[in-house]
Amino acid sequence: LAKTTQPISMDSYEGQEVNITCSHNNIATNDYITWYQQFPSQGPRFIIQGYKTKVTNEVASLFIPADRKSSTLSLPRVSLSDTAVYYCLAMTPGGYQKVTFGTGTKLQVIP
């Protein structure tokens, strides 16, 4: 299983863009970088995944360089409701997933 490393916590003011970087030096060829978001008192929810280059959806953007040893989750113009823990995971697109969530990055958005 590829190990991922990300900052334990980050603070940001409302309206700012937040970038959370994740390191995954030993990512496997068939692994995708996958991010989950967990609000307090809720289970994690999938927000975005990518293999290489850039992926964007209504929630976030994900940037993965060609060497795939790291990735950056970008949240545009955060609001207080984006306060959550964000988990970076290496997951395969199909089949069984024994996932290690780690501690994630706790993002605190400040008014």
Add this chain to the structure above:
Amino acid sequence: GAGVSQSPRYKVTKRGQDVALRCDPISGHVSLYWYRQALGQGPEFLTYFNYEAQQDKSGLPNDRFSAERPEGSISTLTIQRTEQRDSAMYRCASSGEGAPAYEQYFGPGTRLTVT
């Protein structure tokens, strides 16, 4: 349709008692996972089912923990002779055939407190 549901949402039990935690996955989801989450930590994998087959139970801490999914839908996680260290949030997740396996849908969890 409805999301993953778990019951009970809260369970307080005395040390030494057995508890059964229930998970009702999203209809049609063939994969079901159980996780345990301590405060301030990410979910920790316990076990995985593909339909009714328990394909990985390597995350179960010891033989007091067991899980079943007899008809490939609802699953029960049972903890026998509970101990205080078993206190945690227990979460269930499911994912569907034909959908990306990395997209797991989590339930609200059962908060277990062993006194």
